[in-house]
Amino acid sequence: MSEDSKNKATFNVPIGPVHPALKEPILFTFKMDGELVEEVDFAPGKCHRGIEWMGMRRNPVQIVHLTDRICGICGVSHSLAFARAVEQIAEIEVPERAHYVRTIIAEYERLQSHLLWAGVAAHELGFDTLFFLAWRVREESMDVIEYLTGNRVNYGIVQVGGVRRDFTEDQFPRIEASLQYYEDIAAKLLKLFLEDKTIQIRCKQCGVMSKREALELCTVGPTARASGVAMDVRSDSPYAAYGDLDIAPVLPHHYLGLTNGDVYDRIVVRLLEVVQSVDLIRQCLANMPPGEVLWEKKYPKILAACKKATGEAVGRVEAPRGECLHYVRMDGNPSPQTWKVKASTYSNQLSWLKMLKGEQIADIPIVVASIDPCMSCTDRVAVVRDDRTDILTKADLHRLSVEKTRRLAQWS
Amino acid sequence: MVMMLGMDPISIIGGTVAVALFGILAGLVFMGVERKFAAHMQARIGPPIRQPFRDVAKLLSKDSIVPENAIPLLFNMAPVLALASSIVILLYIPLGGFLPVLAGYGDLILVMYLLTVPALALVAGGFASGSPYATVGSQREMVTMMSYELPLAIAVIAIAWRLAAAGIADPFSLATIAGTATGITIWSVAGPLGIIGFVLLLIVLAWVTPAELSRVPCDTPEAETELCGGLLVEYSGRNLGLFYLAQGVKTVAMAALAVALFLPWNISWYVALSPNAALVADFAFFLLKLMVVIFFSVSVIRVGMARFRITHVVSIYWGYLGGLGLLGLLCVVLDASLGGGGML
Numbered sequence A: 001m002s003e004d005s006k007n008k009a010t011f012n013v014p015i016g017p018v019h020p021a022l023k024e025p026i027l028f029t030f031k032m033d034g035e036l037v038e039e040v041d042f043a044p045g046k047c048h049r050g051i052e053w054m055g056m057r058r059n060p061v062q063i064v065h066l067t068d069r070i071c072g073i074c075g076v077s078h079s080l081a082f083a084r085a086v087e088q089i090a091e092i093e094v095p096e097r098a099h100y101v102r103t104i105i106a107e108y109e110r111l112q113s114h115l116l117w118a119g120v121a122a123h124e125l126g127f128d129t130l131f132f133l134a135w136r137v138r139e140e141s142m143d144v145i146e147y148l149t150g151n152r153v154n155y156g157i158v159q160v161g162g163v164r165r166d167f168t169e170d171q172f173p174r175i176e177a178s179l180q181y182y183e184d185i186a187a188k189l190l191k192l193f194l195e196d197k198t199i200q201i202r203c204k205q206c207g208v209m210s211k212r213e214a215l216e217l218c219t220v221g222p223t224a225r226a227s228g229v230a231m232d233v234r235s236d237s238p239y240a241a242y243g244d245l246d247i248a249p250v251l252p253h254h255y256l257g258l259t260n261g262d263v264y265d266r267i268v269v270r271l272l273e274v275v276q277s278v279d280l281i282r283q284c285l286a287n288m289p290p291g292e293v294l295w296e297k298k299y300p301k302i303l304a305a306c307k308k309a310t311g312e313a314v315g316r317v318e319a320p321r322g323e324c325l326h327y328v329r330m331d332g333n334p335s336p337q338t339w340k341v342k343a344s345t346y347s348n349q350l351s352w353l354k355m356l357k358g359e360q361i362a363d364i365p366i367v368v369a370s371i372d373p374c375m376s377c378t379d380r381v382a383v384v385r386d387d388r389t390d391i392l393t394k395a396d397l398h399r400l401s402v403e404k405t406r407r408l409a410q411w412s
Numbered sequence B: 001m002v003m004m005l006g007m008d009p010i011s012i013i014g015g016t017v018a019v020a021l022f023g024i025l026a027g028l029v030f031m032g033v034e035r036k037f038a039a040h041m042q043a044r045i046g047p048p049i050r051q052p053f054r055d056v057a058k059l060l061s062k063d064s065i066v067p068e069n070a071i072p073l074l075f076n077m078a079p080v081l082a083l084a085s086s087i088v089i090l091l092y093i094p095l096g097g098f099l100p101v102l103a104g105y106g107d108l109i110l111v112m113y114l115l116t117v118p119a120l121a122l123v124a125g126g127f128a129s130g131s132p133y134a135t136v137g138s139q140r141e142m143v144t145m146m147s148y149e150l151p152l153a154i155a156v157i158a159i160a161w162r163l164a165a166a167g168i169a170d171p172f173s174l175a176t177i178a179g180t181a182t183g184i185t186i187w188s189v190a191g192p193l194g195i196i197g198f199v200l201l202l203i204v205l206a207w208v209t210p211a212e213l214s215r216v217p218c219d220t221p222e223a224e225t226e227l228c229g230g231l232l233v234e235y236s237g238r239n240l241g242l243f244y245l246a247q248g249v250k251t252v253a254m255a256a257l258a259v260a261l262f263l264p265w266n267i268s269w270y271v272a273l274s275p276n277a278a279l280v281a282d283f284a285f286f287l288l289k290l291m292v293v294i295f296f297s298v299s300v301i302r303v304g305m306a307r308f309r310i311t312h313v314v315s316i317y318w319g320y321l322g323g324l325g326l327l328g329l330l331c332v333v334l335d336a337s338l339g340g341g342g343m344l
Helices: A002-007 A051-055 A060-067 A075-090 A096-124 A128-149 A169-194 A197-203 A211-216 A221-226 A263-287 A299-308 A344-348 A351-356 A361-370 A394-411 B009-041 B051-060 B072-091 B108-129 B132-165 B174-178 B192-212 B237-262 B275-303 B310-337
Strands: A011-015 A027-033 A036-043 A310-319 A322-331 A338-342
Touching (some): A060 A299, A060 A322, A075 A096, A075 A299, A075 A310, A075 A322, A096 A263, A169 A197, A197 A263, A197 A361, A211 A351, A263 A361, B009 B072, B009 B237, B072 B237, B108 B132, B132 B174, B132 B237, B132 B310, B174 B237, B192 B237, B192 B310
Antiparallel strands (some): A011 A027
């Protein structure tokens, strides 16, 4: 190794497309100087499934279930963002109670997503005991989600115009029991994750991103908040029932007194958001208004409303990983003219280049995992032509987007 | 009770075969039990205790794939070398009431050298794999080796030196240190200060064990999530099976060394037993001691920690554990020069 650093002989280490550190396919190429990362490049697009293409051949009521399957973890965020976009275009009024049901399930989704992430992070650090613990704790939220919606993954609860199932009073004790469980275990989780010596030496001052860089790289969600950017769609432009709730972005300095923007801070933010979610669900239960949960019980009527609608809208939702955005454009046909999904990882992934540079090989898995990447959310395009993949530069992308904008303008 | 094996070639060969079989069997059993312990500490059920046997049977029945970039000779030789050298270590370590098979042909210093051979075989195999992951893993393994050598050497030297200071002949012989024949151990030689020193050294050795065996927190050379298995990444089938066996044997050897150095007591010293019963009782007690050592220095540590960076391995082993070892050594030296305690 001393030979290497003396001669500055660099070598390339590919990580991916399939690698134990990566939960989903993506290709990283690291130029290494001994154990240090000198340059990073990554190539997403290994997980493209053409969901938008499928969606533009279906009607909104069908698409809403397709959106559930964009991501295995944050299905509700996608279906909620899509439903909100369609509801705006078709001017559908969502009943008040449905907003609360949507909020509760979205917060449960955040709970299970953050705990899943915490387990993955522990595993990336080689701390398997904590991994098993975090996932065992996560099981409780999965059970409640199954109890409430009938499904553990792809909940299928959001519908255009409301939700498909109501949460009734007799279900509240089970929800309350799970909230109590999380309240009791939160302190233990915080202690185990944040006070463990090995986690501290591995995560502090590792994968650092300053507030300025977080803003410049347009990061979103917990990744941005861990660098001190007070940004949360739930409080910045409230949707569903968040406007009625007492909510403020979780920042690491609330817990630590200062913000470093390192991997450790990202753990802090996510764990504190678990605590926050418990509080939000409790607020929802207390304030839930009575009434219907769906704008119109007869689906053909919803479809008819969507078919008549023309216009465009953006639905924004704070997914567990950050802002999730759906752009929908309807032109009086059953299926949308355009549907664009921008998941949170799309905004966060470029911060990898900054965070990984100068780190050791040992830190690659945890730094990559620290933005909680979801490639199946992100991969919206894969260019394969004549058996070769094209690399599009900034100029190419600009040209393509101008062309597409013109095309859209012509249609309308 | 002591059973001296004669030094004629036939008994040496017989002893070697017996020790090899013992090492492999015990290694796999302990691995299974250790996995069960770890699983229960992590609130899992864990695999059945015979799982390592199934794994090895499966691996040995599969083809070995040699990568295109590999150096086939070195690549195929490394696992054999690793297993053979792991077994050789066991030949120099007393097993319960049995004296080492090759007692008189090598001492503690030789064992220290032999302990590096399986690691070197891994390094050679890793470099011969022609994969960047394996190369990085090999580099890390070398760094790890260099890191734990100092604390290990301190612990070993301190013990032999204290025995020499107590006027015991042949202090570097493991049979002497374990007191298999004499019943004299380091604990009976040392005074209170020396005992404190030995406890410190015991802690040091307990921490060297995971590094020696590449287990969490020192599994940096294999680091599943970083290097997908590091220096073993290209190994498959029979070759991987051999490495698996070598890992088991090495676990037994490391634990047996710790037992010989620090936990040498035999039941037959305290209870009057017929010679054969004493052998069985001592051996059963020896296995129990091995299990205890493996539990504390492998299971407990690996369940309770995250993986170190390679830089941490160096600073922790050279700095903290080296320092702790030197402190222990100082206690032992002071104890000897003050003529502390002792039954002699």
